[in-house]
Amino acid sequence: MTLVENEDAVDYKCLNCGVCCESLLHDRQGVRKGLPLLPGETEIFLKSHIRPAYGIGSNPRDPGFEVIAYQMRLAHCPHRRLGGCDAHAYRPAVCRSYPYIPVISHGLRVVKTFDMTCTALAGARERYCGGMVPVLQSSVQTEAEIYPLVASLTERILMDVSHSWFYNLRTGRWVPLARMLPPDTH
DSSP: OOOOOOOBBBBOOOOOOOOOHHHEEEEEEEEEEOOOEEEEGGGGGOGGGGGEEEEEESSSTTTTEEEEEEEEOSSTTTTTTTTTTGGGGGOOOOHHHHTTTEEEEETEEEEEEOTTSSHHHHHHTTTTHHHHHHGGGGGGHHHEEEEEEHHHHOOOOOOOGGGGEETTTTTEEEHHHHHHHHHHHH
16 A cells, blocks of 8 residues: 555545444454554443453552553444444544555564455456555545554554563463564564
8 A cells, every 4th residue: 555646536525434443353463353442542431341452560459559450341333333333423543544554564563554454445456457555645644644543553662672561361361462473563
């Protein structure tokens, strides 16, 4: 994906298909992750739907351990109703910034990219060779403005990988972030 301002670019518009709302659990490196939530966003969902996500400290049992983000443990968003979102006005930052997603690249850098499972973008990809879809920058302006909130969580845990943790929804245990990263990233 590239961002441009020309007539060949795709004008991104959410199709309200619900693909991003219906597959919220992801398994990577033996860890199950859910929809990430900023600390102030936990009240959007029932308490029973929320678990910690990112933590910082030498050990999760230490009194100084700090949970800096949460995650929803459900595979499907409970606010998705009749082809829409009944929490649209106050949905989480990760939903407001979609289709942008932060990805950890080599050298432990956070790279802004598009989620190509997004139906609106996947359909456009077929029209362009090499999978590079030019996206009209102005059509993702609102999403781009919210994205730094989402990326800041990933950037914060990468500041000190040896003291960063992730809560595995599959096991209900904290996992050192370093164990989750591919060996060639650090």
